[in-house]
Amino acid sequence: MYKQSIRNISLFTGRRAIGLTRDKREIQDKASGVINKAEFNKLKSQVNKLDQLMDDVEKAQEKVRDKLERQIPQDLNELSAKADNIKQQLNARIDQEEEERYLAIRELQEAYNKLLGRPGVAAPTEPSAQQPLRRELDECKVAIKKLAESVTVVKNVLDRKLQDEVRKREQDVDRLSAMIQR
Numbered sequence: 192m193y194k195q196s197i198r199n200i201s202l203f204t205g206r207r208a209i210g211l212t213r214d215k216r217e218i219q220d221k222a223s224g225v226i227n228k229a230e231f232n233k234l235k236s237q238v239n240k241l242d243q244l245m246d247d248v249e250k251a252q253e254k255v256r257d258k259l260e261r262q263i264p265q266d267l268n269e270l271s272a273k274a275d276n277i278k279q280q281l282n283a284r285i286d287q288e289e290e291e292r293y294l295a296i297r298e299l300q301e302a303y304n305k306l307l308g309r310p311g312v313a314a315p316t317e318p319s320a321q322q323p324l325r326r327e328l329d330e331c332k333v334a335i336k337k338l339a340e341s342v343t344v345v346k347n348v349l350d351r352k353l354q355d356e357v358r359k360r361e362q363d364v365d366r367l368s369a370m371i372q373r
Contacts, residue, residue: 215241259371263364270360274353281349285342292335299331 218238303324 255371259367263367267360267364271357274357278350278353281346285346288342289339292338296332296335299328303328
């Protein structure tokens with residue numbers, strides 16, 4: 192049972208470590224069989240280089256793992272927070288613009304009604320006199336509707352762009368995760 196446990200534990204070591212360890216063992220076996228001291232020193236330096244290479248690979252893996260586990264999600268969260276902030280600012284601006292336009296229409300209607308209701312000012316009773324005022328009022332209404340529509344379109348376009356950008360960043364993270372797991 193004990194020997195079986197030792198075998199199972201040895202199976203859990205990584206393939207790369209096994210391969211590098213096997214290479215190291217082969218070089219050491221060659222070194223022990225070598226009679227020439229120069230060849231022995233050469234093989235010993237190769238073993239040292241192999242040890243250094245193993246350390247470098249482990250450090251590089253740790254850096255990539257750290258970036259994948261910490262930095263990328265942090266960047267994604269910051270980007271998401273910025274997108275939400277921009278969206279809130281746009282919504283606030285659109286709401287403010289809508290309110291201002293509504294108040295402007297209301298003021299125009301009140302001014303028009305005052306003009307019609309003043310006793311000193313003769314209310315234009317002729318259709319030809321009312322026509323320019325009505326046309327101007329209608330033009331203002333149309334302009335305000337167009338402005339509201341364009342603001343809505345801009346809001347929708349920016350929403351789509353933000354969603355696309357967030358989706359791209361999430362795909363980048365997924366792709367990097369897949370690359371690391373290979």
